[in-house]
Amino acid sequence: MKKKVWVFIIFLLVFLQPLGTTVAAKTELQPLYETVKELLPTEAEFIIPNTPDSVSSIQVFDFDQDGQQEMMVTYRLENGLGKLHALLLKKEGNQWKKIWETTSEGFDIEYAGFEDITGDGVGEFVIAWGIGASAGNKLEIYRWEENTLKRIIEPRFFHRMELLKGENQTSLALWERYCCDAFLVDVLTWASKGLVSDEDLYRQYYPQVMSYYEAKIKEMDAWFYWYALADAQLKANLMVEVTESIQKGLTFIHGKKEFNELRRRLEAKTSPQNATQ
Structure with missing residues (x-):
């Protein structure tokens, strides 16, 4: 009987405590949602980005480093025909005011968060708009300049993104579907x-790429897996490995044009002229 009582107590401690914590967190955010709703169109619907984990449709960050956090809000209009929005609100006195907004076509928001991409000690706003299963995601990065957010890169498209956090800045691994x-x-x-492409960091990251393609090749020995693997080896400056992968790739009926182009890239990279630069 005592054993059953203790099992029940443990159940309460393990399962009910997190539930209470979640409710408390939502309660703390509720005033922010009520404030934001008053500033949005009546047909607006909040969007929770897919990543990072535990992110909300309202995020706070001190862009201008004045000790007062701003609010970044992600939402869509119910009849907006795929229009997604990211809105920045700043508190001036006792009032929240819209100071910046951007929109994009898409179905959802794959990522929205703050990372120090430039390594200047201040986070940038990183957002990836979910365009669709085939098109993938559109990446944009914004930095605080002249009392607003300004885009600092041309949009890049990818299907999978991984943040590589270093001591002073965050780098990106972007996977773009080839075939x-x-x-x-x-x-x-x-x-x-x-x-810019980071060869040294690519070499550190390469084992993850290699592991992925080793598993795929075991399932199906296809030329496009070997091509993607060889492309990664070339970018990681693994000359022996890429040479072997190109030789393997040229044994397939399909993909010869692609592997010959890889071979030309390899020859250009290993030419004496390149080696002395």
């Missing part, structure tokens, strides 16, 4: 005025 479930992967770091 079927084969993806071409870019690892990008901010340098000077834009995102």
Whole structure:
């Protein structure tokens, strides 16, 4: 009998406590939602981004570093024909005011959050609009400049994104569908005025790409998996591995044009002229 009592007590501690915490969190956010609703069109519907985990349709961040947090709101209009919105609100005195807004076509928001992409010690607003299963997602990055948010990259399209957090800044691994479930992967770091391919970081990230394609090739020995793997090896500067993958790829009936182009890229990268630069 005592054993059953203790099992019931443990059940209460494990399962009911998180429930109470969740309710409390929602209660704390409720005043913000009520405030925002008054500033949005009546047909507006809040959107919770798919990632990162535990994100909300209202996020707070101190963009201008004045000690007062701003509110970033993601929403859609019920009859907006696929129009998605990201709205920034700033408190001036006792009033919240709209100071910036951007829109995009799409079905949902894949990612919305704040990351120090540029490495200047202040987070940027990173948003990925979900365009569709085939088209993937559209990435945009905004930085606080001259009392507003300004886009600092041309939109990039991807199907899967991973944030690679370093000591001073966050880099991005973007997987873009090439064919079927084969993806071409870019690892990008901010340098000077834009995102550039980061060969050193790519080499660190490469085991994840390799693991993915090793599993796929075991399921089906297809040329497009070998092509995507060879592309990753070339970007990671793994010359022996990419040479072997290209040789393997050229044994397939399909994809010869693509593998020959990879071979030309490899030769250009290993040419004496390149080696001395």
